Amino acid sequence: MIKRTLALAALVVCVGGMTALPVAQARAAESKAVEAKVDCELKYKLAGWSILYKHAEGSGEITCNNGQRASVKIKVVGGGLTAGKYRIDDGRGAISHVRSISDVFGDYAQASAEAGVVKSGTAQVLTKGTTSLALTGTGEGVNLGLSVGKFTISK
Incomplete structure (x- = not known):
């Protein structure tokens, strides 16, 4: 049971990290577009x-x-x-x-x-x-x- 909980927690952290990266990249691109000359x-x-x-x-x-x-x-x-x-x-x-x-x-x-x-x-x-x-x-x-x-x- 503890192993399943740890595996599930690790899966949630990995999926969360994978979705956070594109969001961070999109925000950085949006910020550059606003500051564009x-x-x-x-x-x-x-x-x-x-x-x-x-x-x-x-x-x-x-x-x-x-x-x-x-x-x-x-x-x-x-x-x-x-x-x-x-x-x-x-x-x-x-x-x-x-x-x-x-x-x-x-x-x-x-x-x-x-x-x-x-x-x-x-x-x-x-x-x-x-x-x-x-x-x-x-x-x-x-x-x-x-x-x-x-x-x-x-x-």
Whole structure:
């Protein structure tokens, strides 16, 4: 009777150990998936003007390396010593330090220096908490000045 009880206990321990291993492996894989690095890319067009007050609007598409996508609206407002009218036709943005596409939406702090006549270009890095957005783009217009403001991405 004691031998049967010990054999049954050993069997239960072995079966329990065999089921615990796959569960532990699944939990480790799930934890790595949650911590996986997500990078997103923004392609956009933007047009605006400035005379002390800066205003621009546009649209774009965000794609992330985890398969998430979204069409977005972009709005830029701010102020400073600026004057001009411009258009960005081929804008691109690299968005980092996000866990999902929902972290991309919101207001980014912006400070910029612009100088362009006819062919115009931009390059700047914006932040929203720990999320970073590095923008580049080319277009046309006349713009000159220094400004601060916010760059908003919405659905």
